[in-house]
Amino acid sequence: MELIQENPDLSAYLAADGVIDHHHPLVRDTAARLAKDAEDSYAYARLAFEFVRDTIPHSQDAGDPRVTWRASDVLEQGTGICHAKAHALAALLRAEDIPTALCYQRFVHDEGAGHALHGLVAVRFNGAWHRQDPRGNKPGVDARFSLDGEHLAFLPDPAAGELDYPGLYATPHPAVLGALRAAPDRPHLWKTLPTAL
DSSP states (O other), X not given: OOOEESSSOGGGXXXXXXXXXXXXXXXXHHHHHHHTTOSSHHHHHHHHHHHHHHHSOBXXXXXXXXXXXXXXXXXXXXXXXXXXHHHHHHHHHHHTTOOEEEEEEEEEOTTTSOEEEEEEEEEEETTEEEEEOOSOOBTXXXXXXXXXXXXXXXXXXXXXXXXXXOEEBSSOOHHHHHHHHHOSSHHHHHHHSOSOX
């Protein structure tokens, strides 16, 4: 699949905002701590990915009712669904000047009761975008950082109405952000996640 950069200005994929708040002290401190162990930007990107994937539990997997959406809150509270974890990873990567986009997939949701959007990121290295999925591994899910072929958490089944969206977004899609911000808790969010872009 050819990924489509929604904003032609690459600097948009380095910007901070109210969601991907890489100017926040907690994001900066976390990035600096991870960067100490990285010999280059590739190594840093892998360390940041593994940090978000492995140390911030996916709130559905952990049974955590809290809803986070701002990158600094994800890091502070140590929880989030896929979209929130993607925001946190994007902030950590942008903090070290690595262009990072938000991406989306559509999957069957809630035991076949419909569809929901899944969030992940893409990083830009060597003039190309590479999708990465920091949602967190569990039995049946083995997402890994890779610049040589994708190792995502899930592969869509077109027969079930599942798909990859090719868009690379500099900011969270408004439908996703609206659902996250409006949800009082994760069980409510699980019922109100967008079904499509």
